[in-house]
Amino acid sequence: xxxxxxxxxxxxxxxxxxxxxxxxxxxxxxxxxxxxxxxxxxxxxxxxxxxxxxxxxxxxxxxxxxxxxxxxxxxxxxxxxxxxxxxxxxxxxxxxxxxxxxxxxxxxxxxxxx
Amino acid sequence: xxxxxxxxxxxxxxxxxxxxxxxxxxxxxxxxxxxxxxxxxxxxxxxxxxxxxxxxxxxxxxxxxxxxxxxxxxxxxxxxxxxxxxxxxxxxxxxxxxxxxxxxxxxxxxxxx
Numbered sequence: 659x660x661x662x663x664x665x666x667x668x669x670x671x672x673x674x675x676x677x678x679x680x681x682x683x684x685x686x687x688x689x690x691x692x693x694x695x696x697x698x699x700x701x702x703x704x705x706x707x708x709x710x711x712x713x714x715x716x717x718x719x720x721x722x723x724x725x726x727x728x729x730x731x732x733x734x735x736x737x738x739x740x741x742x743x744x745x746x747x748x749x750x751x752x753x754x755x756x757x758x759x760x761x762x763x764x765x766x767x768x769x770x771x772x
Numbered sequence: 773x774x775x776x777x778x779x780x781x782x783x784x785x786x787x788x789x790x791x792x793x794x795x796x797x798x799x800x801x802x803x804x805x806x807x808x809x810x811x812x813x814x815x816x817x818x819x820x821x822x823x824x825x826x827x828x829x830x831x832x833x834x835x836x837x838x839x840x841x842x843x844x845x846x847x848x849x850x851x852x853x854x855x856x857x858x859x860x861x862x863x864x865x866x867x868x869x870x871x872x873x874x875x876x877x878x879x880x881x882x883x884x885x
Contacts, residue, residue, distance in 0.1 A: 694876070701862055701878040702815070703774075748814055752874070759805060759828055760864070760874060762814035 660685045660753045662732075664763035671739045672771050679734040679766045681749030690752040691732045692760065693723055697745045705747075708732060719743070739770045775801075776877035778863050784883045790851045793880045795863030797844040801875075804846045806838060807862040809879070815862055821846060850882075858884045 661684045671677040683689055690709055694702040706717025713725045723734045734747060749763040775798035785791050797804055803822050807815035817830035821840035835851040844865070850857055860879040 692874075699881075701774075701778075701860075702864075702876040704873050704875065707873060758803065758820060758822075759817040759830065760807075760815075761817070764814045 660751050660761050662691075662749045662751050662761060662763040664749055664766045666766050667764075668767045668769065670769045670771060673741055674738055677736050677739045677743070677768065677770070679747050679768060681732045681734065681763060683730050683732060683749075683751055685751055687754075689732075690754060691723075691725065692750040692752065693717065693721070693732075693734050694748045694750060695745050696748065696765075702748065705734070741770045741772050744768055744770045774875035774877065776863055776865050776875050778877035778880050780880055781878065782881045782883075784885060785853050787853055787855060787884055789853050790849065791853060791882060793848040793861050793863075793882070795846045795848070795865075795877055797846070797863075797865035798875070799844055801844055801865035801867055803867070804840055804863060804865045805874070806846075806848045807864065808832070809860040809862060811859070818848070853884045855884050858882060
């Protein structure tokens with residue numbers, strides 16, 4: 659079965675420092691991977707996706723993610739964190755074999771400390 | 773701005789009642805799916821509609837049902853509401869090209885008392 663795992667419930671980073679939010683995946687076939695962000699009392703906003711091609715994917719708000727096939731990881735990164743990046747981040751995989759549904763991780767809460 | 777709008781944004785229902793949540797997708801997005809996000813959890817897939825027919829369903833009972841209309845709008849209906857149905861309900865839409873981004877609405881907060 660397709661799945662993603664986010665091993666950290668919360669990540670704390672000082673403003674201006676680089677940040678990483680971890681995600682590992684388990685899929686059959688080619689992975690279609692996504693990152694979404696959720697601000698308090700809001701819906702999900704698309705950040706970036708990996709379908710194929712370059713392993714380093716650039717997305718919105720200065721975020722990027724690195725697809726690593728050997729480690730089955732898709733970690734979200736940003737070189738310099740902003741306080742406004744504080745939110746809940748979800749890694750997700752799209753199951754194209756059936757349903758075409760998105761399977762989400764449990765989420766990682768990112769706190770950027772001023 | 774995702775082009776996906778949901779209504780109502782908040783509502784309170786009593787256990788046993790029925791509720792209808794609505795979603796309006798972008799023009800051309802012929803796939804719509806619904807997700808339930810309980811407090812502190814990731815979204816869980818309820819079902820998906822493609823060209824007005826259900827073509828996938830998650831682990832939700834039949835009292836969760838839906839409709840998709842030709843004008844890119846859709847509904848989620850929940851009958852016999854239970855306390856555990858309290859959650860944020862998210863509508864998502866996309867076009868039918870595999871791998872295309874799925875866009876989410878802001879959600880409808882349902883509280884069952």
